[in-house]
Amino acid sequence: MSCMYGMRFQKTTNQTGFKCQTPAAYWQVKEWQLSHHVLEFTPVNKRVTSLHLRVRDRSLTVVSAYGPNMSAVYPAFLESLGGVQDSAPTGHSVVLVGDFNAHVGNDSLRPKHTDVVFLKTHKTASSTMQNILFRFAERHNLTVALPNYGGQFSYPYLFQRSSVHPHTLPPNIITNHMRFNKKELEKLMPPGSVYITTMRDTSSMFESLFVYCYTGSEAFHRVPNRSLGAFLENPFKYYHPKEKYSMLARNCLTYDLGGNKDNTSIDYARQLAAEVEKTFSLVMISNYFDESLILLRYLLNWDLEDIIYFKSNMRSEKAKKKVTPELSAKIRAWNSIDDYLFEHFNASLWRQLNAIGLDCVAREVQLLRKAQQKLMKTCFGEEAPRLKSASKMKNNILKPWLPGNVEIMGYELVQNLTADARRLCTKLTMPELQYSNAMLKAQSKRYLKEHAKDHRGQRLKT
Known part of the structure; x- marks a missing residue:
């Protein structure tokens, strides 16, 4: 600062x-x-x-x-x-x-903040942010709360502490997908935990949801020829609000935040924005991800190396649908609460950036990108990532999950890496499911080892 x-x-x-x-x-x-x-x-x-x-x-x-x-x-x-x-x-x-x-x-006189609640919202660069948090936790020997099963905390239901794996308690960080439940999180996380989330402009977020979740959303799956335009022409023809995964098809961000996806009044939108503002210390905007990371760094007093990242869970260009201005207007109208939240917190982000000074932020962003380029040269042999369709990847550790027929891109590392460089590059490019499983395995091993020591100590006392 x-x-x-x-x-x-x-x-x-x-x-x-x-x-x-x-x-x-x-x-x-x-x-x-x-x-x-x-x-x-x-x-x-x-x-x-x-x-x-x-x-x-x-x-x-x-x-x-x-x-x-x-x-x-x-x-x-x-x-x-x-x-x-x-x-x-x-x-x-x-x-x-x-x-x-x-x-x-x-x-450096101020310690890094290590207790973080990150609400992982859908299609908002949240997998990239999750990777940052996983690597930070490993470097600082922190405990990350992980789900009992799979990669989500009983989504689409409200988060409950009972969905946390016992070997990942008590946690410093929580970051896997959930539907926000503040009361349960406050009982789980340390006092003073910092709450963070991400948002994205409504049009590109909804387009990504439509493509990525076409087979998972009952509403989207009814649409003939995977046509986004057909869905938006008459959404209620396909959308049934009571279906289990209906939130993927309308105001998904609102739902992730614990809100009512079908209450589209402006008063409700303002009320929800005020609640989010009161709870979350930082709402990042994925459209300005690097600038958001600078604010995160100041908020948590982290170092530059703590916020370096490679993008996660990317689609190929041919898997993206063109969104015309007309379609964009329909998307924003259909997802009016999400759109209100984005506009509100995008404005908030830029007020915070202006307070620091835009030239100052730009210099920090430049430093971040230079550090990224240096790591890319190490991991890929050049200052641009080596991407490959996940369907053609043989390395299962780095192979992203494929949702239906959507082409997701994964990373290929160069062969001649040192052991330390390979370890770092692998963690930077590891998809969320593999990373969650690796974290659970490591933390369970640590948990069992510590409890075995406690058990031996109790036996000696008796």
Whole structure:
């Protein structure tokens, strides 16, 4: 966050945000009586205030901020700060001053946050985020809550603690698919756990759901010739709200969040958005995944290496359907609650990014992508991934699950890797089902070993 502290921001009409510049001398306002130059003073909240000044022929907005030292509330602080900066009149120079607490200076003095609830929503780059969390847990010897059976926590039913494998208790992280149930999660996870989820623009998310879940959704499977247009022409011809997997065909994001997929009133959408905002410290947007990861890194005080990733669960280009503007409008109308949530939290994301400074974020994104390219060169022998259709892959460890006839792409690693490099590259490219199984096997081994020690200790005492 040091990129933000002590900087001067210039707001102009031809920019979408703030340009982060090197520290510069601010105008000397002390030569005049300050009160004669105050245009407006606004105490936004207990942490942020703004002061509009007119100094000679220049207009100046001074934003004073006092940052919280709790990671869970820092995104809300950033959003309020970004909102103040956005409201500065065009042409004003914006000076940001104050105390950003533990988020300024040497972040190594602040420990990494390791207790995380990640709500894995459908078709929102959540498998990629899950891979990041799995690798973080392994590097730091953390426990990840895993399902008793398969890769999901009794989905599509609400999450219950009883669906967690006993060898993965007590957990630091939970990340497999579930339908959100806050009360049950609070009983399972450590106090102070940070709640995170991902969203995606409604049109591309629904198109992906339609293709990927065509055989799994009763509604989609009724549609002749796998035609997305035919479904959207008359959705209720195919959609039956009481069917087990009906959520895949309407407002799936809302359902994953524990909401009512069939209540399409605007009041309900606002209520649900407020509940999500209150619970989740960060809502990532997969359309801006790298920028979202920068916010995640600051929130959890992680290192750059903690957020490096390769994309997971990708379809081939020929497995994607073209979405025209007309189809997009129909998708958004049919999934109106999901669309409201996306628009709301996309705006929230950019307020937080603006508060940091878009140039600062861009520099961090560039560093992330350079680190990715370096790893790609190690794993694939070039700065682009070696992709292969899963149906043609022989390496079952890296072979993604195939949903029906959908072509999913997997990774092929180069042969001449060192043992350490092969281990890292394999984990970066391992599909979620194989990784979940590997995590369960490793954690069960650790659990049984620790409980065997406890049992021997009790026998010696007796």
